[in-house]
Amino acid sequence: MAVIKKVVDWIDVRIGIREVAEKELTEYILPRTINAWYSMGSVLLFAFVLQVVSGMLLLIYYVPDADKAFKSVTAIMNDVPYGWLIRMCHAVGSNMMVLALLLHMLSVLFMGSYKKPRELNWVTGFTLLALVQAISLTGYLLPWSQLSFWATTVATNSANAIPVVGPYLVEFLRGSKLVGPPTLGRFFALHVAFIPAVIGALIGAHLFFIKRTGISAPPFGQKDSSNHWQGDRYRHEEHPGGIPFFPNFVLDDLRSIAIYMACLMAVVFFDPYLFFPKDAFIPANPFVTPAHIKPEWYFLANYQTLKTFSNELIGLSLQGAAMTFLALLPFVDRGNERHPLKRPLFMVCSLGGLLLWIGFSIWGHLS
Ligand code: HEM
Structure with a gap:
């Protein structure tokens, strides 16, 4: 001592x-009335660190070369001591992180925490969502399996629908006309260097904005006594009568992180191939197109939207419009009311949007 x-x-x-x-x-x-949903942010921080650490360990044995990548991943699974555990934590962890992201986003959405003055928290958060999806997409190619190869072919192909620049964009993304070794090189660089660095910087900005505005009080139960607005001036970081972050809320955060870890480990130990279709176990072959190639579950709605419209540009534009609307939501939805039941228009639109997304995902999975 x-x-x-x-x-x-x-x-x-x-x-x-x-x-x-x-x-x-x-x-x-x-705020004294803070609830468990507020620990989803800490769960995400933990999940991101876990991805970085497991990713660094995988880099010791992974070889980013089209002729060797699949073999190196097989060796990590079969020969490297605990390699399977590290790889499974990384691969299953990426799916769990997206799930945690969606829950975090839904909770700030329904509690109206994105509203003035927290617009920047939302915009940085939304950009993080897009980047986490991008890091997952680039990571999908790295094992160089049939699934990796063809899922990337389909995903990059969709950019072809953009008029004029589409074909150039596809070639730029792939580094050649078709998916091949140059694609692996650039996806590897994006996955291990560029995107993690930008995600790290954006998490820093996200936390800075949260600290400056102070966390929002939940719109339920007892009213928070803080009075942040004094005329046009905003008093930062004040919650009189609230609870300290340490030790009180840190314990709540630790409980949520333990639940997250329990779910992650349950999949890793009891159903490790939950997110691995059989094409993930066959090395990439550009001459054999698998019968059913599907993206990861969180891209199924995008995939089904593209398939539904005979003109891909319509599907792509609809998705772009929906994403732009969501990204700019705090600037569109400007009312002060935050209680979900007192915002009927918001509830109808958001529940409708959510059901549509779930419906399209299920349709994409079954089609
Ligand atoms: C890697 C991704 C992310 C990390 C690490 C992260 C982390 C955090 C943390 C630690 C908090 C404070 C505690 C809490 O409310 O949970 C928070 C709050 C917040 N986050 Fe995120 N977040 C991420 C993604 C997102 C996304 C995708 C959105 C929405 C599109 C978002 C929007 C917000 C908002 C609006 C708040 C303020 C909540 C309030 O003051 O009540 N975040 N985030």
């Missing part, structure tokens, strides 16, 4: 660690 105190004293003299810890942890006050 005395040694720990000495170390902390040493650091404190140099960087004032105690003052930082007080300001950021014990004196960082959250």
